[in-house]
Amino acid sequence: MTEVSHERGELTARGKSGLGLVETHYVELFQEGLELESGVRFGPITVAYETYGELSPRRDNVILVCHALSGGAHAAGWLPGQKKPGWWDIMIGPGKAFDTNKYFVICSNVLGSCYGTTGPSSLDPKTGKPYGLTFPVVTIRDMVNVQARLLDYLGIARVLCVTGGSMGGMQALQWAVAYPERVRSVVAIATTWRHSAQQIAFNEVARQAIMADPAWNRGDYYGTEGPRMGLAVARMIGHITYLSDVSMERKFGRRLRNRERYGFDFTSIDFEVESYLRYQGQSFVERFDANSLLYLTKALDYFDVTQGTGALTDAFAGSKSLFLFITFSSDWLYPPQQLKEVAQAVRRAGGDATYCEINSDYGHDAFLLEHAAQAPLIASFLQRASEHQFEGDSGEGI
Amino acid sequence: MTEVSHERGELTARGKSGLGLVETHYVELFQEGLELESGVRFGPITVAYETYGELSPRRDNVILVCHALSGGAHAAGWLPGQKKPGWWDIMIGPGKAFDTNKYFVICSNVLGSCYGTTGPSSLDPKTGKPYGLTFPVVTIRDMVNVQARLLDYLGIARVLCVTGGSMGGMQALQWAVAYPERVRSVVAIATTWRHSAQQIAFNEVARQAIMADPAWNRGDYYGTEGPRMGLAVARMIGHITYLSDVSMERKFGRRLRNRERYGFDFTSIDFEVESYLRYQGQSFVERFDANSLLYLTKALDYFDVTQGTGALTDAFAGSKSLFLFITFSSDWLYPPQQLKEVAQAVRRAGGDATYCEINSDYGHDAFLLEHAAQAPLIASFLQRASEHQFEGDSGEGI
Numbered sequence: 001m002t003e004v005s006h007e008r009g010e011l012t013a014r015g016k017s018g019l020g021l022v023e024t025h026y027v028e029l030f031q032e033g034l035e036l037e038s039g040v041r042f043g044p045i046t047v048a049y050e051t052y053g054e055l056s057p058r059r060d061n062v063i064l065v066c067h068a069l070s071g072g073a074h075a076a077g078w079l080p081g082q083k084k085p086g087w088w089d090i091m092i093g094p095g096k097a098f099d100t101n102k103y104f105v106i107c108s109n110v111l112g113s114c115y116g117t118t119g120p121s122s123l124d125p126k127t128g129k130p131y132g133l134t135f136p137v138v139t140i141r142d143m144v145n146v147q148a149r150l151l152d153y154l155g156i157a158r159v160l161c162v163t164g165g166s167m168g169g170m171q172a173l174q175w176a177v178a179y180p181e182r183v184r185s186v187v188a189i190a191t192t193w194r195h196s197a198q199q200i201a202f203n204e205v206a207r208q209a210i211m212a213d214p215a216w217n218r219g220d221y222y223g224t225e226g227p228r229m230g231l232a233v234a235r236m237i238g239h240i241t242y243l244s245d246v247s248m249e250r251k252f253g254r255r256l257r258n259r260e261r262y263g264f265d266f267t268s269i270d271f272e273v274e275s276y277l278r279y280q281g282q283s284f285v286e287r288f289d290a291n292s293l294l295y296l297t298k299a300l301d302y303f304d305v306t307q308g309t310g311a312l313t314d315a316f317a318g319s320k321s322l323f324l325f326i327t328f329s330s331d332w333l334y335p336p337q338q339l340k341e342v343a344q345a346v347r348r349a350g351g352d353a354t355y356c357e358i359n360s361d362y363g364h365d366a367f368l369l370e371h372a373a374q375a376p377l378i379a380s381f382l383q384r385a386s387e388h389q390f391e392g393d394s395g396e397g398i
Numbered sequence: 399m400t401e402v403s404h405e406r407g408e409l410t411a412r413g414k415s416g417l418g419l420v421e422t423h424y425v426e427l428f429q430e431g432l433e434l435e436s437g438v439r440f441g442p443i444t445v446a447y448e449t450y451g452e453l454s455p456r457r458d459n460v461i462l463v464c465h466a467l468s469g470g471a472h473a474a475g476w477l478p479g480q481k482k483p484g485w486w487d488i489m490i491g492p493g494k495a496f497d498t499n500k501y502f503v504i505c506s507n508v509l510g511s512c513y514g515t516t517g518p519s520s521l522d523p524k525t526g527k528p529y530g531l532t533f534p535v536v537t538i539r540d541m542v543n544v545q546a547r548l549l550d551y552l553g554i555a556r557v558l559c560v561t562g563g564s565m566g567g568m569q570a571l572q573w574a575v576a577y578p579e580r581v582r583s584v585v586a587i588a589t590t591w592r593h594s595a596q597q598i599a600f601n602e603v604a605r606q607a608i609m610a611d612p613a614w615n616r617g618d619y620y621g622t623e624g625p626r627m628g629l630a631v632a633r634m635i636g637h638i639t640y641l642s643d644v645s646m647e648r649k650f651g652r653r654l655r656n657r658e659r660y661g662f663d664f665t666s667i668d669f670e671v672e673s674y675l676r677y678q679g680q681s682f683v684e685r686f687d688a689n690s691l692l693y694l695t696k697a698l699d700y701f702d703v704t705q706g707t708g709a710l711t712d713a714f715a716g717s718k719s720l721f722l723f724i725t726f727s728s729d730w731l732y733p734p735q736q737l738k739e740v741a742q743a744v745r746r747a748g749g750d751a752t753y754c755e756i757n758s759d760y761g762h763d764a765f766l767l768e769h770a771a772q773a774p775l776i777a778s779f780l781q782r783a784s785e786h787q788f789e790g791d792s793g794e795g796i
Contacts, residue, residue, distance in 0.1 A: 038662040137662040197646035197671040198638065204672045205634045208679070209607060211664070212627035219664075229610035236603045237635060240596065245733075248595035254702070262700055264436035264535040266609070266617075266692060271699070273595040274602045281606070294664060301669070302660055304652070332730075335643075 018094040019077030022086070024050050026116060029149050037302075040136040044125075047150050048073040048116025049108035052092060053100030055156075062156050063098055063382075064147065065107040066164030066171035069238075069296050070288055072115030075107035076100075090371040097375035103160065103382070108150055110143040110171070112296055114289035117146070121222060121289040133219035138295060140167070140303040144174045148182070160385055163187035163378075165367030166334065167296065173305045173342065176319045185322040185385035187378055190331050190367040192338035193312060194304035199333070202241055203297040206234035210290050219291050231290040232281030239280045244330035244363030248273060305342075312345035319346070322388055323353040324381045326374060328366035354381065416492040417475030420484070422448050424514060427547050435537040435700075442523075445548050446471045446514025447506035450490060451498030453554075460554050461496055461780075462545065463505040464562030464569035467636075467694050468686055470513030473505035474498075488769040495773035501558065501780070506548055508541040508569070510694055512687035515544070519620060519687045530689060531617035538565070538701040542572045546580070558783055561585035561776075563765030564732065565694065571703045571740065574717045583720040583783035585776055588729050588765040590736035591710060592702035597731070600639055601695040604632035608688045617689050629688040630679030637678045642728035642761030646671060703740075710743035717744070720786055721751040722779040724772060726764035752779065 030043035050073045055062065065075050065088065076092035078085050086107075092098045098105050109117035112135070120135035151159070162175040162183050169191025176186045192199070210216055213230025221227060240248075252273035256262075262270055269275045309315040325343045327336035336357045343355035358373045360366040367374070428441035448471045453460065463473050465485065474490035476483050484505075490496045496503055507515035510533070518533035549557070560573040560581050567589025574584045590597070608614055611628025619625060641649075650671035654660075660668055667673045707713040723741045725734035734755045741753035756771045758764040765772070 038660075040662075133664060137660075137664075194652065196643060197650040197652070197669075198641075198643045200652070200669050201634075201638045201646065201671050201675055204669075204675055205631060205638065207664075208634060208676070209610075209631045212607075212611065212631050214612060233603060233607045233610050233631065236599075236606060240599045240603065243596075245594060245596045248599065252595040254592065254595070254598070262436075262535075264438075266531060266535075266605075266696070271595075271598050271602075273599050277599055277602055278606070298664070 018096070019052055019085075019089070019092070019100065021080060022050055022052065022074070022077030024048055024073055024079065024116060027150070027153055029146070029153060034142070034145060034149075036136055036142050037139040038137055042136050045111060045118045045146060046116070046122070047108050047118075047146060049106060049150060050074055050077075050086075052076055052105040053103050055104040059156055060158070060160060061103045061386075062151075062159040063103045063105045064151070064159045064162040064175070065092065065098070065105055066147070066162065066168035067107060067110065068164070068166035068168050069293075069300070070284070071168070072113065073107050073109040073117070074115070076105070087368065090369075091375065091378075097371065097378040098163075098382075099379065106151075106154070108147055110167075110296070111146045112138045112143070112292060112299065114292040119289070120219065120291035120295055130222040132222065132291060135291070135295065137298055139299050140170045140174050141178065143299065144171050144178055147171070147175075148179060151182070158182045158184060161185045161187055161382060163189070164191075165189035166191055166364065167300055169339075170300070170303050170305070174303075176321050176323070177305055177309075177315050180319045180321065183319075183321045184388065184390050185324070185381070187324045187326070187381065188339065188342070189326040189374070190328055190334050190339075190364055192334050193306065193342050195301050196338075200301045202237060202333075203301050206237050207294050207297055209233040209237065210294060216290060219294075221290070227290045228285045231285050231288070231293065232278075234290075234293060235284040235288075236277045236281045239277060241333040242363060242365045244332065244361055246330060246361045247363055250361070252276060312341065313348045316342075316346045316349040316351055319349070319351055320390060321351070322381070322385050323351065324377065325353065325355045326367070326377065327355075327357045328360040328362065328364070328370065329357055330361050331364045331366060333364040416494070417450055417483075417487070417490070417498065419478060420448055420450065420472070420475030422446055422471055422477065422514060425548070425551055427544070427551060432540070432543060432547075434534055434540050436535055438534040440534050443509060443516045443544055444514070444520070445506050445516075445544060447504060447548060448472055448475075448484075450474055450503040451501050453502040457554055458556070458558060459501045459784075460549075460557040461501045461503045462549070462557045462560040462573070463490065463496070463503055464545070464560065464566035465505060465508065466562070466564035466566050467691075467698070468682070469566070470511065471505050471507040471515075472513070474503070485766065488767075489773065489776070495769065495776040496561075496780075497777065504549075504552070506545055508694070509544045510536045510541070510690060510697065512690040517687070518617065518689035518693055528620040530620065533689070533693065535696055536693060537697050538568045538572050539576065541697065542569050542576055545569070545573075546577060549580075556580045556582060559583045559585055559780060561587070562589075563587035564589055564762065565698055567737075568698070568701050568703070572701070574719050574721070575703055575707075575713050578717040578719065581717075581719045582786065582788050583722070583779070585722045585724070585779065586737065586740070587724040587772070588726055588732050588737075588762055590732050591704065591713075591740050593699050594736075598699045600635060600731075601699050604635050605692050605695055607631040607635065608692060614688060617692075619688070625688045626683045629683050629686070629691065630676075632688075632691060633682040633686075634675045634679045637675060639731040640761060640763045642730065642759055644728060644759045645761055648759070650674060710739065711746045714740075714744045714747040714749055717747070717749055718788060719749070720779070720783050721749060722775065723751065723753045724765070724775065725753075725755045726758040726760065726762070726768065727755055728759050729762045729764060731762040
């Protein structure tokens with residue numbers, strides 16, 4: 001979902017980004033191990049993270065950004081030698097929605113990923129080999145617990161805002177429920193409070209595509225090419241769900257790929273949309289770990305913000321945060337209705353929820369593209385959250 | 399799409415079907431070869447077909463039923479030893495929508511399939527081995543041309559109605575455009591006049607899933623197990639598109655499969671919907687040929703009823719048929735809008751089109767399930783078509 005499409009490339013041409021060069025940091029946490037939702041104790045855990053802007057003396061200007069399935073800690077600015085800025089560079093930087101002239105933005109790679117934080121492709125210190133399937137199954141709650149420890153390490157007791165789209169939005173919701181006293185506000189975008197049967201189904205097919213590839217070898221493929229074909233197919237499936245019918249039609253329609261008539265065979269490529277999908281699949285293989293896709297899709301499917309509380313209203317009963325929910329009209333992977341239900345539950349629980357459905361043809365990917373529509377909503381919401389009296393504000397900072 | 403789901407099984411419990419035992423017939427046509435849309439000449443072609451009811455002396459009561467992707471000639475009644483009736487048994491039989499007390503129903507397996515009509519798994523008489531990828535790429539137009547020759551062979555000059563859902567609906571539209579003088583009426587259901595980029599995309603991923611399986615072996619797998627894993631994944635993708643979000647949620651929700659808590663591993667099955675999809679994938683592997691899936695999805699993607707005419711209105715300018723178009727509100731694979739465009743084009747061309755959008759939660763599969771809603775529409779339409787004055791009616795019959 002952090003795929004840099006052609007549009008996004010145009011929107012974030014180098015030079016337009018105000019953050020300039022940034023740096024990824026690494027810290028090892030949980031020497032004693034983290035008790036996971038599964039009951040397994042796991043550690044130590046290396047966490048990759050980046051920060052942008054400056055922490056205020058009162059430490060009250062922190063924004064925690066959570067990434068989606070294929071994102072990482074590198075949310076904005078440029079890393080040396082890379083051709084593209086971070087995955088949410090259109091939203092994070094001086095004068096942008098998450099204004100680094102005002103706020104101190106933190107983004108860390110989630111537990112189970114392959115971009116610096118410990119995951120199935122990391123080396124198990126006990127064996128010196130990659131974990132593979134011996135890596136424990138992790139959940140959104142586990143990811144959030146790791147982020148909480150990272151904030152402890154950075155000396156940050158409470159954040160002004162936790163935000164994210166898609167899987168990042170689930171983490172933001174989980175923060176509000178698990179750490180209500182640490183979250184002044186939440187901006188959850190293009191996400192849901194739990195997966196429906198159809199959402200699980202798409203993930204299951206992606207997992208099956210990977211596991212059907214003999215080169216997957218039950219997750220023990222490091223040092224080999226790995227399940228390249230299976231991972232490409234899995235990504236192609238995902239990619240269809242990230243776009244809307246309308247945006248695909250506008251972008252590709254039935255346009256043929258470098259030809260005037262059908263090829264009438266199975267070796268050549270007929271349609272532009274086929275070429276695009278294959279390209280997306282292949283380029284994903286170069287940058288993502290197949291096992292991480294298995295683990296992260298499982299975390300998505302397991303997520304249910306009401307777990308332990310029963311009803312959605314009960315889940316948010318303890319929260320004093322301000323909420324902003326943003327959905328996109330053509331997002332059929334995470335249809336607006338699901339987040340609207342959360343907004344209604346927050347209000348029923350006596351909370352403060354703003355719900356905005358942005359009219360967009362970009363489908364689920366809109367949260368990565370529609371900065372013009374999102375930015376003013378978010379900027380003014382953050383201003384309000386900054387001024388909002390929060391229970392226990394005297395104890396702000398650490 | 400002719401998958402027999404649990405619902406369908408209930409709707410068509412043995413004994414409720416009035417046709418009793420039926421028989422599949424085979425005929426070899428095109429000894430001289432058929433000129434395919436690709437330019438290739440191909441033949442001979444064996445055609446599998448079934449008929450139900452009796453041909454009237456004037457030969458004016460013929461209904462040609464066209465099947466969807468994974469269907470076959472066995473549309474209704476029972477074949478010896480089989481546990482399920484034909485794929486549209488709820489619609490075809492005495493007193494049903496296509497009433498075999500009145501009409502003579504013909505259904506033939508399409509060119510390129512694996513259910514009796516010549517396809518990639520058939521033996522090439524020149525080599526004595528299965529065609530595999532040496533089988534020519536065929537189109538909806540080619541399939542219809544084969545059906546037309548079958549009608550010639552059966553001595554039928556003109557049909558009262560040509561009908562079908564999904565890929566069958568495309569054939570029905572193609573009949574109206576290619577053989578306007580042979581078609582008194584058309585009932586096209588849950589289909590489109592050409593694939594959108596998203597529809598092509600889903601098919602392309604299914605094809606990639608098959609071709610990614612090393613056991614596919616460039617289509618040369620007969621005599622081996624073949625690409626079982628790839629074919630199963632392809633079917634799972636398709637199956638998601640056949641159901642609606644709502645029907646999946648109602649049928650499965652987040653219900654766990656024989657367990658009280660998540661498995662936290664990748665070997666057990668967590669959710670019912672995962673189990674269901676895997677079962678659908680596996681059972682499809684037992685009954686369908688992977689190469690046929692490649693060829694038929696390609697035919698779907700290539701189909702454009704306006705090919706050669708340009709505009710949709712022009713395509714139907716020559717047609718004197720009566721048209722009934724049926725769509726289903728929750729069908730997101732073939733959204734109602736696409737067939738509505740055809741209805742509008744027929745009317746603009748001066749034709750007679752009835753358009754009905756049935757409210758249903760069953761998604762695309764509704765055309766196989768919603769007999770109560772479809773049957774009266776179709777029965778009364780057929781009555782009207784029977785009474786309708788058709789140009790050149792004096793020459794009815796052969």
